[in-house]
Amino acid sequence: MAHSSHDVIVVGGGVIGCAVARELATDHDILVVERGQIATEATALAAGEITMTPLYTDNPSIADYANEFFSKYDGTGQFEFTERPSLELVPPDRKYEARKRIERLAADSLTVSFLKPDVVEANYPRFNLEEFVGVIKYQDTGFVDPYTLAMTLKNDAESQGATILTDTTVTDIRIADEHVNGVNTSEGTFDAPHVVVATGWRTEQFLRDYAQLPIRPYRTQCIVLDPIKAVSNEFPMGWIPGEHVYFRPERTGSLLVGGWSFTEDNPDSASEKEDEVFRDHVANLVPGFLRGFERARFVNGWAGVDGATPDTRPIIDAPRDAPDGLVVAAGFHGRGVMTAPVAATVVRTLIAGEQCPFPRDPFVLSRLNHDRQTSSSTVSVLVIEFP
Ligand SMILES: Cc1cc2nc3c(=O)[nH]c(=O)nc-3n(C[C@H](O)[C@H](O)[C@H](O)COP(=O)(O)OP(=O)(O)OC[C@H]3O[C@@H](n4cnc5c(N)ncnc54)[C@H](O)[C@@H]3O)c2cc1C
Known part of the structure; x- marks a missing residue:
């Protein structure tokens, strides 16, 4: 069985785990442990919208921080950020x-x-x-390919010395004297004084013994439509409040339409296919506001599960009641790709004791004022709406 010691263990190799690993790898010995392959769960299914500006109008410095990251990171490896209003x-x-x-x-x-x-x-x-x-x-919105983003972050982390273990499940967190000291996994035991849990919608269950997190799985979906005449390079992104759908162009001239998000009681067996009723809704809706979509061809569709919180913002925190050294980064509520650079910086400041360049309050667990009894029921059936 494997065994090694590190400064920080990151559990979960989605976009959040990869962003955290990259951020810390410059001056920490990092181990990422992923149960499957990198960026194959919610991250791989995301629409890639970057709409932090409308989502953080109450805290523009958070949106600015993310937007600046994506602009600067554009061109790193295969990663591209397409700015679009x-x-x-x-x-x-x-x-x-x-x-x-x-x-x-x-x-x-x-x-x-x-x-x-x-x-x-x-x-x-x-x-x-x-x-x-x-x-x-x-202004200041755009889109990315989420898989490429996560892989580029992972490659950066590795080139700075991080170790990435795939096909390895973390079974539990090891704790001594109310302080984490590592993890047990399917492949062995690993030591570290800090453990960052970025396990997506599984986080609430994974950490149930250590912290009560009001994070619930929810399912959301996307379809891609091919109009007879491709949409132009300048075509904007957008959304329709009340219809609970958003849209963005694809580089190929197709249109990606996503939305309809509902809490999911059986996330492990949730359908990965878009619902027929969602497809019909979109097929009827789109020609009502976009010309040339009357006979659009259905190209692709899918559905995926992410973690929702009562106020739609993630929990990125070292919870007060949890063992020292435990950091949570989960509940990204349909926005984990766009929030990844913010999450990585919050985690870094928590672990390294550094000043955060933007307010951390929107992400602390205690804002949700939950207790054990209400922790999973506080997130009622939800519809995710922009902004
Ligand atoms: C259809 C759809 C559209 C979306 N569109 C957008 C969008 O346009 N913009 C946006 O910003 N966001 C969007 N999102 C949300 C975004 O995909 C998520 O918020 C984001 O991917 C969350 O990243 P993550 O790393 O937390 O989770 P994940 O990508 O789910 O990664 C978590 C990882 O943890 C691993 N793991 C779990 N348990 C363990 C364990 N015990 N041991 C080891 N590893 C473990 C899992 O295998 C997984 O790889 C969308 C989501 C969906 C489903």
């Missing part, structure tokens, strides 16, 4: 609320604008906004 389509019943929101965001110096349908259609002729009063346009 996002349009929130505003139906008539949301007009007042949308205007108010824009005023508030503009007062906070965010680059947002309200565009009337004719202006949008002049800029983006594929749009047909008869049923909308306009759009809110957000």
Whole structure:
């Protein structure tokens, strides 16, 4: 059986585990332990949207931090970040609320604008906004290929000395005197004074003996549509509140449409195929606001499971009641790819005792004010909505 000692053990080799490993590997001896292969669970299924700006309007420094990372990381290995504005389509019943929101965001110096349908259609002729009063346009958004991002982060971590173990399941965390001192795995025992748990939707169950985490599995889905005439290079991203769907162009000229997220009681056996009813919904919805999609070809579809929290933000914390040395990075609620650089930095500051360049409060476990009885029921059936 294998045995070695490290500064930090990262459990889980999804995008979060890989980002954490890269961030710490510069000056720590890191071991990543992954039960399967790197980036093959939620990470591989993500749509790759980077929409931190509309999601963190209350904390723009967090969004700025992530956006800057993606811009700078663009071109590293195979990784590419495609910057693209996002349009929130505003139906008539949301007009007042949308205007108010824009005023508030503009007062906070965010680059947002309200565009009337004719202006949008002049800029983006594929749009047909008869049923909308306009759009809110957000700058500083874009998309990535999540698998390539995770593999590039992993390669970076390895080139800085991190060890990556795949096909190895962590069975439990070893604790002595209320301090972690390593993990037991299917392949042996490993020592470290810090263990970072980034096991995606499995985290609540995995850590149940050490911390109560209000993280629930939920299932969400995507389909790709091929219009007869490809969408252009300038085509924006966007979403429709109320319909619970978002969309973005693919580099091939197809359109990726995702959404419809619901808590999942049987995550291990949840269907990996998109629901027929979701496919029908999208097929009816898209031609209503995009020209040239009436006879779009269905290219691909899938569904995946991620971890949800009651306030939609992740838990990135060394929980007060947990053993010393234990750090959690989970509950990314459909946003783990875009939040990965933020998560990596929060974890680093927790382990190295460094100052965080942005507020950490949105990620602390205690904000959720939960207890053991309510921990899993506080996340009710949810619909994930932007922003
Ligand atoms: C359909 C879909 C669309 C999405 N779209 C977006 C998007 O557009 N933008 C965005 O930012 N996010 C999106 N997400 C969310 C994003 O995919 C997740 O938030 C993110 O991948 C979470 O990363 P992770 O590393 O925490 O989890 P995962 O990728 O699930 O990785 C966790 C890893 O831990 C491993 N593991 C678990 N238990 C153990 C154990 N005991 N021992 C060892 N290893 C273990 C697992 O094998 C897995 O590889 C989407 C998700 C889905 C499903």
